[in-house]
Amino acid sequence: MQNDYLLEVKNLTTRFHTQRGVAHAVNGVSFGMYPGEILGVVGESGCGKSVTAQSIMRLIPEPPGRIESGEILYDGKDIVSLSTRQMRKIRGDRISMIFQEPMTSLNPVKTVGRQIGEVYALHRGVSKKESMQKAVEMLEKVQVPEPARRVKEYPHQLSGGMRQRVMIAMALACDPEILIADEPTTALDVTVQAQIMDLMLKLQAKQKTSIMMITHDLGIIAEMANRVIVMYAGRIVESAPTRPLFRETGHPYTKGLMNSVPVIGSKDADGNSRLTEITGMVPSLYDLPQGCSFAPRCPHRNERCQNELPPLFQVSPGHEVRCWMCESASVKGAAA
Amino acid sequence: MAFSKAALKGKSNLIIGAVLTALVIGMAVFAPLLAPYHPVNDADLMVSEEPPSSDYLCGTDTQGRDVLSRVIYGSRISLSVGLVSQLINTLIGVFLGVTAGYFGTWWDDLVMGLTNIMLSIPSMIFALAIMALLGPGLVNVYIALGFTNWSFTCRITRSQVLSAKRIEYVRAAEALGYGKWRIMFGQILPNVVGPILVIATLGIAYAILTEASLSFLGLGTQPPTPSWGGMLSNAREEFFTAPWISIYPGLAIFVTVLGFNLLGDGLRDLLDPHKL
Amino acid sequence: SSGGTFVFCAPYGGDLFSLDMHKTSRTQDYIVGLNINRSLYKWDADQSKPVLDLATDVKVSADGKTYTFTLRKNVKFHNGRTLTADDVIWSYNRIAQPETTSSAASYIANIDGAEAVIAGKAKTITGLSKVDDYTVKMTLKHPVAIGYSLCKVETAIVPREAIEGKEAAFSTNPVGCGPFKFVKWVRGSEVILEKFDGYFEPGKPYIDKLVYKIMPEGAARDIAFRAGELDANIVGASQYPIYQRDPEIKDHMIEVAEMYTRIIGFNSEFKPFADKRVRQAINHAINAELIIKKLLKNKAVPATGYLPTSSPAYEKAMKGYEYNLARAKELMKEAGYEDGFTFECIATANKSWGVGIVESLIPFMKRINITIKPQQLEGAALGERCRTGKFDAFIWSIESGPDPLETLNRFRSTTPRSAGNYTAYANADYDKALDKAAAASSEAERIEWVKKANRILFEDAPFWFFNYNKAIIAYHPWVHGIKPVAIEMMLQDFTNLKLDDSSPRK
């Protein structure tokens, strides 16, 4: 397959050196993003989704964090080795990011107009006035009613959904090629979440921005993503286009995840409402098991799982699974 | 808890503070063992204002008393001023703060009104008025400093309790049928002692300094009991002729106050996980 | 050529109260007022006695009761008007009015009819009359040396028109007839005076400007003096030895034994102190000289009785209580206090006669089994307790001059505690001696009787006689004309002060 990735992450390893020890937040993660696609990233809390995203943005708090190794190729360059100055040029302009908490991610003492305009003025070198006009324009784009009035307001005067729209407006102000959305709707209500998802899909369709959609909600993935990466304990355990992931789920963890989520209308006819649970807990990132990190919770584990870390096996084009059970299937994939 | 190397470094405050305060407390406790002379009775005018020597490591004061011994014994007074007055402040402040924060309503309004009034009188001036009323003396210093400086503790405690009250375990305790006082002092208080402790340590430092200031105005502890503030302010005229008389108590105050300040700051950093 | 500016200090307890000399009774205010005002007499520091000032001549009648003053004719007030006999009479009358609450009232109480005015029973003093514009006649009740009273700045002669109707303004904007006129008083900071061109002594004063810095903090004063910001400074005990050693300063210090006696007063109602032997024992038990040497750095003269060395009634032959432990113990034994007792001594924070001195007595008292407990109070509280007798003992510095008779009158049995007889001292012989002195016809006889009373007081020892203050002013080499003023060193008259050209302010 020809590599026409817009952004390629190769073997990214990010760690936090803290008092308690070393947190292996991201361990050798590799993936690529095609232009104009929505790449979903799912996984439980603490599995390294945000750290991966922040590594791409080079926003890991240093210290304690550090990108230990790996490459992030964008536009033919390795982001990891860029100077901070060059990196700043990319941030907000070519690659933007929106965060989970719209409540706290906006500066409370500045008008939203200034905050949106700031990024535009910075990268386009325009005057304050022009940047304010841009802010109004952007707010209109993200469907904020009365944008001319809203630009003069402060974040606390806006509702949660509104603030998240402001964040999106800010991220899209410079027409970035890549938008990283770190759980953009987790803090919102379902009806507002629906609004925001709708908005993002529309904008994406129009602007052809590549979106990296981080979430822990399989529902959102199913509805939005073209391709999905499933992470567990700092590693990619499965990556596949959306439909194969749900239909031909490869990794036991992905399966468990899908079964343990209550889904409306999935109750048994006889009213038995017990869910299939994944037993045990996520391993500590400070002390990862030697072999497959999921092995301790895996119903199919064997000795090999506990001692040897499985590589990613390609089970079908574009579908990779990190599980020894897929070893046999992978031969097929590798041959193809 | 986000810990980091920087947090480790930040702890040097705490460690230095703890060591300094421990030293001073040790000095106070073991004063009779450490002091080479009696601070009052071993006065000998024949050897007044002797510079430091092997006999008198820190020299002697105008009355011919060993400065070192007086500094060592003085730690008892200065520490007790700090501790006792801050204990009183903390008790008053915590009681009022906890009840005001927990009960709210008119009691809260009353306490806050009182606190605001107390806050608007500079505590130095309040202490001055009380000392003038009661006259100089150790117990009076306790009272003057102990009843004038609780408003800060009260405010902080109250705001802590107000936010602690919103944390669910308090609700949980109510749901479990706990009584009000048990919730206030058994459940909430242990969780807000951190900031109170910080304020108390800083308050101790403040009280020691204020006692020195009161001594400067002639309203400190009673002679001949040695107190650092008193020694310092009594010797201020000999500042140039016999500097050792004021330098050592000055240093002692400095070190102690520094110790408590560092301890307070260190505790604050320790208790607040978000300050690296 | 200009006379330059002289910067002095006002060191006693904070800002001035008032520059109306009739209304204030603080030394701090007198220090300044002295150079603005003049009285009939002035204190001659060199002779240590009062001499005529506003008057050129005085005739005293044979019975010593009528004084006729001839006033100088060239005295001008700062407002330009010439001083006349009316001003003298008006000023004394003002002092006597009860509303004035003047502390000088007692100084003129001896004038015929003054008592009645002071008591509010009359409006004018009958004993004062104007002979002509420049002659005043004064009749007294008792024949005393009135100069001692009328040399005080409290009895200054002031112009009526500057005061009547504007009493309040006068106290901050005084008009006198002294060598300097008032310019400005920056509250809490300084008072500025300026040479009065119309001053009656021709060519004087020499300096152009006189500045008093209000500086109660001794250490700060010391620094200011060394930094050359003050031309002269009253020296504290701790600075004394340093200044003595400092080659630049040591020759520029002037000393005098002031008329203040530092004592510990024993309350006669406190049982052990009722016994004379106990009081004497205490006097014997303390090595006052050592304390003076160590604590006061020799900046005091050991007391040999109540009246100070500069008093006219001082007896050179008198020796203080000898430091004699054996004698002290013996006396204690005789008094039945062999095992001692405990008493509390109230004191202020003053360095020279405060709680520090009491502390130094602890070891001495221990030796005769007495435990002395210092208790520090502030001035106001101590004054209150002294006046009401709520103490075992107190330590204080008490005025002891210049008029020895008036000084000793304070301890008459008839003087109540509230009027200054704090220890409630009572001895009929003592009273009798003072009566005799008051009735004496000649100065010499008067002094003899006063000496007798002083001896009785010494023998009775209602006090521990500590010391007479040695007041010292240090000045920079460019200053000439600081005088040893025994009544109070700081009451410096700067009429004759000169600055030479090395002064930074010339």
Added chain:
Amino acid sequence: MTNLLSVENLKVHFPVKGGFCGCKDVVHAVDGVNLTLGRGETLGIVGESGCGKTTTGLAAMKLIEKTDGKLLFNGTDLDSLTPPEMRRTRQKMQMIFQDPFSSLNPRMTVNRAIGEPMKVHGMGSESERSDRTAWLLKKVGLSPEQGNRYPHEFSGGQRQRIGIARALALNPMMIIGDEPVSALDVSIQAQIINLLIDIQEEFNLSYIIISHDLAVVEHICDRIAVMYLGKVVEEGTCEEVYANPKHPYTKALLSAIPHPDPDRPRDRIILSGDVPSPIHPPKGCSFHPRCPNRQEGCDLVEPELETKEAGRKAACHYC
């Protein structure tokens, strides 16, 4: 058989500081809610953030002052009880909280957290209590040895188990769970839901489960009440409400849930605007500003919650 709990016309209004002059605004957090909970039944309350779910739960437990309304628990009017009686009654009604991190006192060991409530209520002797604590810990899937640890040494799911054990300790008849699984990871969420279902059967408990996650509610509950701006807008058995929602809000809510199935047709009803402020709720039907099939009169007359079909209630003029 009577209902275990019935809430009649519950109103909770919070004053918001208006200041000096005394003119105060009020938050109509709960504005006339009627609910019943049968014995052994599970009632779900769903709705968007700020609609008053938590407030309803707390007021039903008498943990906050209500403005108006009547609470009958097990046949007694809770308002008629003295404070000590009320405290005793609390044994029978317990709560599980949303946040497993903040609902446990960080300064109390697990044993104490579970044992102390029993002590407060004078249950059993010291040793009986510690036995029961151990037994409870086992029941919720923890080992008794872990009892000496402090809450911060546990993961979120384990803490929620401790919270459940604490609630069970007093032998309650009813447990109100305020978003008991919302804070948990998906894989842990399932464990806790299963645990809740298991203990309900074993201890014959009645539940009120408050959640914003309709899927979770559907899984555990028998009946469901949908709240909007302090009011119940629809009520009925789970099966029926999910299969055939009546109120337009319920419809929108159900359609808004992302479904983990890429092939499912997307027919979301996108509501416009946000939830209005409960300080000044809209006139008439409080949902009308966002309602996709708003009609005349919706902005004037407030619809009552009325029975539309057997066992189905909804507050809408046009359904």
Added chain:
Amino acid sequence: MRAYAFRRILQFIPTILIISVIMFVLLNLLPGNAALMAGDQRKAPDPRIVEQLKKEWGIDKPVHTRYFIYLKGLVQGDLGTSFLRREPVNKLVGERIWPTLRLSIAALLISVGIGIPLGFISALKRGTLLDSASMIGAVSGVSLPQFWLGLLLMYLFSVVLGWLPSSGYGHGKFANLIMPAITLGIGYTALLARATRAAVLEVLHKDYIRTARAKGLSELLVNWRHVMRNTMVLVLTTAGLQFGALIGQTVIVEKLFSWPGLGSLLVDSIFQRDIPVTQGCILVMILVFLIVNLVVDLLYSVVDPRIEY
């Protein structure tokens, strides 16, 4: 906001009233009285004058009567007449207030000028030697007994170096202001430095700082545009609360430097039992404190749009 300010000013009234009662009672309980302090105590007091003065000043009347007389004056803005100085307290206090304000403001400026940048830098360079040094330095600042520090400064700058006048007001000369302002301000500087550092560290952890970085802003711009203002919100709290303490501290500094301000007047008048002046000084200081706090609160709404009055 104007309405809020007005309301707050109205609230001053009960505060001042209560404080005036407390202070009046306290001061009137003090042993000794002004009549005794009228003269030097070295002289024998003249009982006649003492009684006369007591009557003149009305201190022979019962306390409550006196309080109501005082209150009547207070309502009309009249603080009474000084016992010993025989001048209206309004005038005395009025003359002294400016030097004190000047001193406090100078101290404040020094503290703000040094403390805030210091705190900022040490927060940004946290964990470095610079950070530790500046914080230890700052803590040392609060730990020094003020009069001791003042004496050291005096000795250094006046005697040894001869650069600055050692004390006094010097007709408002700037040189005279420097040392007292430093002495007064050093503790406050330390406090501000620490408060700023803590505030910056807190702000640096906020999500919106990460947002700002994600926009591609340089560190300098992040700090300047986003950290600064938010820090000020937090620092203002400390600054406002502690400014009151600063006013109280002038008592010591003014005494030491012969500074003709309210503080030294207050100390003198307490010792002299000049009750009207003492009372006047305290009330004025408290009024200043209340006004400062009001200003701080109003400033909040300027720096922090979330706060609306």
